[in-house]
Amino acid sequence: MSSNMMQHVATLEAGEDRTMVLNMGPQHPSTHGVLRLLLEIDGETIVKIVPDIGFLHTGIEKTYEAKFYQQCVPLADRMDYLAPFSNELGFCLAVEKLLGLDIPKRATWMRVLLTELTRINSHLVWLGTHAMDIGAMTVFLYCFREREELLKIFEAIGGQRMFTSYFRVGGLAMEAPLDWFSRTKKFIDTFPEKIDEYEGLLTGNPIWQQRTKGVAQISAEDVIKLGGSGPILRASGVDFDLRRDMPYCGYENFQFNVPTHKDGDVWARYVVRVAELRESQKICKQALEGMPEGTIRADAPKIVLPDREKMKTQMEALIYHFKIVTEGFTVPPGDVYQAIESPRGEIGFYIVSNGTANPYRVHVRAPSFANLALLPAMCEGKLIADVVAAIGSIDIVLGDVDR
Amino acid sequence: MALEPAITDIETLKEHPALATLLGWRAESVQGVKWDRNELAIFVQRESFREACALLRDNAKFNFLADITCVDWYPSEPRFEVVYNLLSISNKERVRLKVKLDGSDPNIESLVSLWPGANYFEREVFDLFGIRFNGHPNLRRILMPDDWEGHPLRKDYPVEGYR
Numbered sequence: 001m002s003s004n005m006m007q008h009v010a011t012l013e014a015g016e017d018r019t020m021v022l023n024m025g026p027q028h029p030s031t032h033g034v035l036r037l038l039l040e041i042d043g044e045t046i047v048k049i050v051p052d053i054g055f056l057h058t059g060i061e062k063t064y065e066a067k068f069y070q071q072c073v074p075l076a077d078r079m080d081y082l083a084p085f086s087n088e089l090g091f092c093l094a095v096e097k098l099l100g101l102d103i104p105k106r107a108t109w110m111r112v113l114l115t116e117l118t119r120i121n122s123h124l125v126w127l128g129t130h131a132m133d134i135g136a137m138t139v140f141l142y143c144f145r146e147r148e149e150l151l152k153i154f155e156a157i158g159g160q161r162m163f164t165s166y167f168r169v170g171g172l173a174m175e176a177p178l179d180w181f182s183r184t185k186k187f188i189d190t191f192p193e194k195i196d197e198y199e200g201l202l203t204g205n206p207i208w209q210q211r212t213k214g215v216a217q218i219s220a221e222d223v224i225k226l227g228g229s230g231p232i233l234r235a236s237g238v239d240f241d242l243r244r245d246m247p248y249c250g251y252e253n254f255q256f257n258v259p260t261h262k263d264g265d266v267w268a269r270y271v272v273r274v275a276e277l278r279e280s281q282k283i284c285k286q287a288l289e290g291m292p293e294g295t296i297r298a299d300a301p302k303i304v305l306p307d308r309e310k311m312k313t314q315m316e317a318l319i320y321h322f323k324i325v326t327e328g329f330t331v332p333p334g335d336v337y338q339a340i341e342s343p344r345g346e347i348g349f350y351i352v353s354n355g356t357a358n359p360y361r362v363h364v365r366a367p368s369f370a371n372l373a374l375l376p377a378m379c380e381g382k383l384i385a386d387v388v389a390a391i392g393s394i395d396i397v398l399g400d401v402d403r
Numbered sequence: 404m405a406l407e408p409a410i411t412d413i414e415t416l417k418e419h420p421a422l423a424t425l426l427g428w429r430a431e432s433v434q435g436v437k438w439d440r441n442e443l444a445i446f447v448q449r450e451s452f453r454e455a456c457a458l459l460r461d462n463a464k465f466n467f468l469a470d471i472t473c474v475d476w477y478p479s480e481p482r483f484e485v486v487y488n489l490l491s492i493s494n495k496e497r498v499r500l501k502v503k504l505d506g507s508d509p510n511i512e513s514l515v516s517l518w519p520g521a522n523y524f525e526r527e528v529f530d531l532f533g534i535r536f537n538g539h540p541n542l543r544r545i546l547m548p549d550d551w552e553g554h555p556l557r558k559d560y561p562v563e564g565y566r
Contacts, residue, residue, distance in 0.1 A: 054546040066562045100406035227520025245495045363472035373523050
């Protein structure tokens with residue numbers, strides 16, 4: 001513990017004789033990674049809560065400045081490791097906006113399909129771990145059963161289970177393997193029954209209801225002031241979803257509802273996220289059924305790697321390949337802010353280009369980082385046992401918080 | 404979509420609600436504008452920045468502070484460009500505010516009193532760029548260790564760090 005933090009604890013301790021300071025984390029299993037909380041408590045009541053973050057800070061934004069644009073995509077995966085496709089999508093869309101590049105329809109629809117699958121994946125991990133934190137062990141096993149199949153689907157298409165790096169600036173890495181669509185369809189078709197199972201375990205469960213209803217409540221006004229986004233915002237009654245309200249990547253072609261809830265407590269966030277699972281399933285179904293034929297790469301030979309076949313037969317393709325791999329591609333000067341709706345809320349990529357092959361500056365507006373600021377507002381004055389429920393309901397990923 | 408050249412003429416863009424609000428309030432607070440790739444960026448005078456934000460929040464419905472970050476244009480001056488992304492949830496619209504700061508003593512008014520959510524973002528910018536936010540209640544490092552020296556995202560800070 002550094003000296004400043006010691007001082008900080010000291011000021012907490014010097015406050016009142018009645019209170020004591022309790023350290024929670026960073027190795028506490030229910031902090032979902034390495035979140036450290038300093039709790040000033042008065043008996044069982046929390047007086048003050050101070051999150052201490054930065055344990056996973058790896059300087060990704062600095063590293064970006066030394067990479068080519070395409071090399072940034074795998075790094076984007078590693079921030080929010082539960083929703084890799086959302087990060088990749090945000091980054092690729094931002095660079096494509098800088099380039100003024102049009103993406104073929106099939107690639108767009110594949111992106112929507114995969115991003116929604118990643119939302120399901122992320123929400124499943126959230127539901128499983130959140131329920132386990134509160135004491136419902138079984139749900140975890142059910143959720144991870146489906147997540148395992150999803151990870152296999154990701155592995156089949158991207159070659160890796162979690163850090164897929166499948167999206168490319170200008171399209172996708174490669175076509176999906178032969179049986180991939182039927183396998184995904186099978187998963188999507190059976191998934192609603194699985195959601196019923198989770199709900200059967202939790203929704204009517206009186207212990208679950210008592211641990212979540214009225215706990216860690218926060219008003220819509222406070223969420224907006226504190227910069228909260230995503231399911232938390234919607235669970236407090238604000239009907240706002242970037243996919244519907246500021247569409248990107250062809251989301252305007254899909255029909256889905258935006259679930260909201262007015263209570264703003266842990267229960268409301270549970271209801272909203274479970275409803276989002278169902279909506280994502282619907283979007284995946286529409287994407288699968290309406291999947292357009294055609295190419296998956298934009299027609300931009302200086303940016304997108306050529307086919308292997310062409311490289312063997314055409315001189316230009318070989319030259320372009322060599323140039324892109326060794327020198328990257330240049331991006332016209334300018335700056336863009338591209339925000340998308342990740343499972344955790346608004347993830348925004350602010351990219352500044354100075355006309356070279358490396359980004360001049362990349363900033364990531366990480367949803368977990370912003371949402372973590374809601375924790376003190378949710379917990380202060382409440383019971384210590386509810387902190388765990390509150391953390392789970394915010395659904396933070398510490399890789400995303402610290403970057 | 405082919406890229407269109409950026410528009411930097413205030414007259415052409417004055418219909419945009421954010422810009423109209425600021426121009427109607429204090430025309431000299433707007434130092435420049437840029438409409439590029441369907442995004443509006445306004446360069447705001449440093450002195451009237453906090454009031455401009457309050458005005459945008461209350462009168463132009465830009466009620467959500469999505470992000471605060473910074474760009475270092477070392478070695479040119481003014482060196483820093485603090486970037487604020489505002490979102491209007493009801494109008495579904497974004498605007499980007501930028502403030503230029505000198506490299507010698509970069510400091511700017513904090514927005515925590517307007518949006519408590521600015522707290523973490525400003526601490527992050529302070530931590531990684533060394534920009535002071537006047538009036539911030541708890542301006543400490545947030546991602547780097549407290550005893551760290553230097554501000555890693557500055558351009559004169561080597562990628563591999565000091566060894």
